[in-house]
Amino acid sequence: MKSSNRQRPIVAALLATTMIAGLSAPVMAQQAPPAPAAPLAAPAASVAAPIGTIRAITVVGTQRLEPDTVLSYTKLRIGQPYSQESLDQGLRDLYETELFADVQIRNDNGALTVEVKENPVINRIVLEGNKRLKEDKIRPEIKLAPRQIYTRSKVRADVARIVELYRRQGRFAATIEPKMVQLDQNRVDIVFEISEGPKSKVRQINIIGNEKFKDGELRSQMVTKQSRWFRLFSSGTSYDPDRLAYDQQKLRQYYLTEGYADFRVISAVAELTPDKQDFIITYVVEEGDRYKFGDVKVESDIRDLSGESLTKRLPMKKGDWYNAKQVEDTVDTLSETAGLFGYAFADVSPDFNREKESLTMGINFRIANAPRVYVERVDINGNTLTQDKVIRREFRLAEGDAFNSFLVKRSKDRINSLGFFQEKLDVEQKPGSAPDRIILETNVQEKSTGELSLSAGFSSLERFIVSASITQRNFRGKGQELRTSVNYSAYSKSVEVGFTEPYFMDKNIALGGDIYRRDLNSFRYLTNNDRDTTYEQTTTGFQIRAGVPITEYMSLALRYSLNFDDVTLDKDTYYSDPDGTGPLGSQCDPLLAGRYLCDAIGKRTTSSLGYSLIYDTRDNRIRATRGQNVTLSQDFAGLGGSVKYVRTRLSASKYIPLGSGFIFSLTGEGGYIHSLEGTRRDSTGQEVDRIRLTDRFFLGEPQFRGFDIRGVGPRVKRYYLTAETNEAGVATGKYIRNNDNNNVSDDALGGKIYYLARAEVEIPLGSGAREMGLRPSIFMDAGAVAGLKNPGTIDFQGYCDPGTGAPTGSTRVRATGSADAPVCGANFTFAGGNFQEEYLGDTLKPRLSVGFGVNWNSPFGPFRIDIAKALLKEPGDDNKLITFNVGTQF
Numbered sequence: 001m002k003s004s005n006r007q008r009p010i011v012a013a014l015l016a017t018t019m020i021a022g023l024s025a026p027v028m029a030q031q032a033p034p035a036p037a038a039p040l041a042a043p044a045a046s047v048a049a050p051i052g053t054i055r056a057i058t059v060v061g062t063q064r065l066e067p068d069t070v071l072s073y074t075k076l077r078i079g080q081p082y083s084q085e086s087l088d089q090g091l092r093d094l095y096e097t098e099l100f101a102d103v104q105i106r107n108d109n110g111a112l113t114v115e116v117k118e119n120p121v122i123n124r125i126v127l128e129g130n131k132r133l134k135e136d137k138i139r140p141e142i143k144l145a146p147r148q149i150y151t152r153s154k155v156r157a158d159v160a161r162i163v164e165l166y167r168r169q170g171r172f173a174a175t176i177e178p179k180m181v182q183l184d185q186n187r188v189d190i191v192f193e194i195s196e197g198p199k200s201k202v203r204q205i206n207i208i209g210n211e212k213f214k215d216g217e218l219r220s221q222m223v224t225k226q227s228r229w230f231r232l233f234s235s236g237t238s239y240d241p242d243r244l245a246y247d248q249q250k251l252r253q254y255y256l257t258e259g260y261a262d263f264r265v266i267s268a269v270a271e272l273t274p275d276k277q278d279f280i281i282t283y284v285v286e287e288g289d290r291y292k293f294g295d296v297k298v299e300s301d302i303r304d305l306s307g308e309s310l311t312k313r314l315p316m317k318k319g320d321w322y323n324a325k326q327v328e329d330t331v332d333t334l335s336e337t338a339g340l341f342g343y344a345f346a347d348v349s350p351d352f353n354r355e356k357e358s359l360t361m362g363i364n365f366r367i368a369n370a371p372r373v374y375v376e377r378v379d380i381n382g383n384t385l386t387q388d389k390v391i392r393r394e395f396r397l398a399e400g401d402a403f404n405s406f407l408v409k410r411s412k413d414r415i416n417s418l419g420f421f422q423e424k425l426d427v428e429q430k431p432g433s434a435p436d437r438i439i440l441e442t443n444v445q446e447k448s449t450g451e452l453s454l455s456a457g458f459s460s461l462e463r464f465i466v467s468a469s470i471t472q473r474n475f476r477g478k479g480q481e482l483r484t485s486v487n488y489s490a491y492s493k494s495v496e497v498g499f500t501e502p503y504f505m506d507k508n509i510a511l512g513g514d515i516y517r518r519d520l521n522s523f524r525y526l527t528n529n530d531r532d533t534t535y536e537q538t539t540t541g542f543q544i545r546a547g548v549p550i551t552e553y554m555s556l557a558l559r560y561s562l563n564f565d566d567v568t569l570d571k572d573t574y575y576s577d578p579d580g581t582g583p584l585g586s587q588c589d590p591l592l593a594g595r596y597l598c599d600a601i602g603k604r605t606t607s608s609l610g611y612s613l614i615y616d617t618r619d620n621r622i623r624a625t626r627g628q629n630v631t632l633s634q635d636f637a638g639l640g641g642s643v644k645y646v647r648t649r650l651s652a653s654k655y656i657p658l659g660s661g662f663i664f665s666l667t668g669e670g671g672y673i674h675s676l677e678g679t680r681r682d683s684t685g686q687e688v689d690r691i692r693l694t695d696r697f698f699l700g701e702p703q704f705r706g707f708d709i710r711g712v713g714p715r716v717k718r719y720y721l722t723a724e725t726n727e728a729g730v731a732t733g734k735y736i737r738n739n740d741n742n743n744v745s746d747d748a749l750g751g752k753i754y755y756l757a758r759a760e761v762e763i764p765l766g767s768g769a770r771e772m773g774l775r776p777s778i779f780m781d782a783g784a785v786a787g788l789k790n791p792g793t794i795d796f797q798g799y800c801d802p803g804t805g806a807p808t809g810s811t812r813v814r815a816t817g818s819a820d821a822p823v824c825g826a827n828f829t830f831a832g833g834n835f836q837e838e839y840l841g842d843t844l845k846p847r848l849s850v851g852f853g854v855n856w857n858s859p860f861g862p863f864r865i866d867i868a869k870a871l872l873k874e875p876g877d878d879n880k881l882i883t884f885n886v887g888t889q890f
Contacts, residue, residue, distance in 0.1 A: 050081040055110035063118050063186060065099065070116060073097050082112075090114075098151040119150050120188040129194035132169065138162055142192075150180070150188055159192070166196065170238035173197030173276045200239045201227035203278035209266070209285040212258075221254045222247040227278065239279040244268055248283070255287065256324035261354065261361060262288025291322040294355060294362030298334065301369035304341045310334065314365075322361045334365060339405025344373040344429055344438050373403040375440060376432035382444040386420055390479040391442065393503060394418065396552070403438050410552070415442070417621040420474050422447050449474035479503070481512075493519040500545070510547035510557075516540075534593075534747065535600050537694055538566045557612040562641075566603045567694060569593060594716055594837070596749050596791040599680075600693040606643040610635035618655060625663050628654040637676075644676035645695060661764025670755035671697055672787075689752075689789040696750030699785040701883050704756060706781060706849025706868030710748035711878035713785035714842040716793055718745040718835045737836055746878065749788055751842070756783035775855040781868070782848045786841075793837035840876025848872035849879075 057078055059067035074090040076082065087105050094103045094116065102117040124146050127135055141161040144154050159176045166174035174197045181189040205226055207215050219226070224247050227237040236243075248265045255263035266284040273280060295318060298310040316326050331348050338346035346367055353362035377399050380391050394414040396407040412427050422445040430439040450472045469485035481500040487493065500512030518539045541563035549555045569575070574593035588598035611634060618627035630652045638644035651669035658664050675690035700711035719737045738744075760779040851868030863884070870879035
């Protein structure tokens with residue numbers, strides 16, 4: 001008698017066709033049939049009736065398993081009676097092991113033959129078609145592995161796991177087709193053919209039941225957005241089940257802040273469109289009635305906290321519309337207030353009294369009694385390079401101090417401002433060994449504080465740039481800063497070495513110094529937007545700095561600088577007689593250079609003593625999100641040396657978080673420089689401004705966006721002239737001025753007083769953009785620089801022979817006149833060309849620009865681009881639409 005499963009033997013293969021390496025023909029894998037079904041039951045009267053006794057059991061077809069192992073999976077034993085039901089149960093038992101592709105039991109009058117075909121061994125797992133999800137993301141989810149026994153249930157489970165991975169990525173149309181390739185020695189390759197499909201978008205968001213607010217207003221509160229063309233780069237248009245639950249909470253939060261205390265989301269359903277491409281989300285809501293605040297008060301069981309006094313400071317008043325967010329913020333504020341008095345574990349709980357008839361919500365904020373807490377110890381974990389003392393000295397609390405939540409937050413901000421650790425730093429408050437003890441545990445994660453920068457770049461300010469710098473902001477783990485830098489561009493070169501010890505001899509005194517050499521080739525714009533070098537300034541010097549705190553937020557910085565400056569002009573370009581052989585000698589010619597440049601040349605020594613008074617409450621000095629900073633600085637030059645002045649500067653900034661990652665900043669600065677020298681005159685004896693060109697304030701790119709470098713403020717523009725001729729081609733004795741900006745040379749002179757204000761909003765981006773270091777912003781800049789003495793422009797001037805009116809070679813005298821009546825006649829030619837000068841821009845009227853920009857920490861160095869439009873400007877100002885810097889710090 002023969003007993004077997006009604007289904008045909010399972011070949012244990014999934015549909016596949018592939019070429020097996022080394023064979024001349026492809027091996028065809030068969031599609032796996034469904035799982036075996038139980039045999040049909042015998043009539044009820046004969047189900048339990050024994051057929052006979054088992055005389056022998058033979059197992060055939062095994063390869064890896066021993067026959068006894070196969071029999072151990074069944075209840076069939078020699079000498080026991082058997083029936084049709086027991087044989088069928090034996091089949092089921094063997095299939096349930098998932099070790100066999102096919103099992104048959106043949107019965108020959110009690111002699112049973114168990115014929116098995118073992119499931120194959122997996123040779124390898126292959127993934128095909130996965131582009132959006134890399135193998136390192138998928139393979140950890142696959143439980144099948146090489147050298148394991150193949151089972152169909154494990155394949156199904158792995159398929160489900162891979163599908164779930166794609167669903168988390170928003171690809172609900174993804175399909176995975178498992179296939180099996182048979183190899184020799186009963187081995188197989190498992191191939192997962194993946195069709196990823198498009199990312200499933202949210203086609204429509206429907207809201208049913210809302211009467212008080214429009215659909216668009218409610219959709220704006222959600223993280224999930226409807227897929228539209230203008231949201232091409234938005235990640236919020238992808239369907240995410242977790243985000244669906246979050247959006248329900250956002251809806252509820254919005255209604256609760258508007259006074260609808262009974263609001264609830266009845267249902268939220270996401271339906272896949274028939275083409276399996278997009279989702280349609282439908283919310284059914286019940287708004288309920290709108291409530292106002294009833295009686296609100298604070299009851300405190302802590303003796304140091306007066307409930308009556310705290311009640312007066314509550315932000316909500318009776319009759320105001322109910323706002324659940326305001327209630328939550330009040331609980332946090334009361335908890336922080338209790339923490340200020342040392343009650344770290346004070347329990348603040350609001351008791352609600354809802355009056356449905358009057359639609360009011362009374363609230364009683366109860367502050368339960370709690371022991372005053374003291375700091376038992378401060379634990380620091382995670383610092384491998386930074387010494388403990390570097391972190392501990394930033395703590396505003398020490399062991400034994402009364403707990404103060406404000407000082408804990410201040411300590412966290414100071415540690416973050418070091419810039420040595422990742423931003424996700426927190427100071428955890430843990431119970432100590434007694435109810436009145438607390439442990440402050442600081443878990444830090446160090447980041448790289450050493451920077452080696454070798455970069456080449458291009459900037460709209462200095463053209464080609466090459467820079468190399470080495471900076472260690474946490475030298476030897478002691479918080480010291482050591483830096484060296486070398487910079488080279490078409491117009492500037494510098495070498496600097498600096499060192500700062502923030503806690504000299506473990507005292508709260510900062511001490512540092514710098515040694516530097518800086519070469520600057522100042523330039524001006526010529527015709528066709530070309531440039532040439534005007535003066536060359538070489539500065540060699542050093543500075544010594546010291547800083548001491550006055551209060552927690554106020555500090556005093558002192559400095560002494562000694563600079564040796566040498567300012568020169570190219571003799572071949574700006575000297576009337578470069579060799580000095582003529583009667584006038586070798587000297588700077590105002591006709592060629594302008595009196596303002598001739599006045600700048602020479603060697604001088606500047607010995608200055610300065611101070612800065614700083615008030616700083618920013619949460620992070622590196623990248624602030626809240627707080628303010630005010631700095632007053634003065635430098636007195638004249639402690640020896642040849643330059644004497646007083647320079648005063650005042651700057652202030654304020655940062656305000658607007659919520660949702662938006663940060664508003666408002667900054668302003670201004671300065672004034674006053675000479676302590678007497679009257680100064682140039683080589684011609686004319687009085688000139690007492691503040692030298694190299695000591696003045698300049699304004700423009702990059703600090704004033706929308707304007708070119710030194711594009712704002714006092715300047716001399718030189719317009720070139722051409723001789724006027726009549727119809728016959730004969731000179732009339734008059735000259736015509738060319739007003740084309742591309743044919744005008746432009747010399748910025750700077751000023752003695754300036755101001756600059758900026759308003760900027762930093763716009764948050766998604767996590768991917770943040771990881772790339774992208775920080776866009778919109779801004780408005782306003783400012784001006786002025787206050788110079790008119791340098792005395794040249795209306796029309798040259799060298800000629802006054803007797804003949806003809807150009808001369810060696811016997812020249814200076815002559816002046818006007819474009820309409822040159823004293824030398826109509827036929828002479830000026831040395832250096834015919835021109836007319838105009839003094840412009842010396843006014844404190846505000847210049848204004850608006851625009852947007854992006855900071856990007858790119859792989860090849862920091863990058864900053866700004867697009868700004870100058871809305872207000874004065875005659876002579878040079879505006880610029882786009883500015884950018886690559887490869888230099890900004």
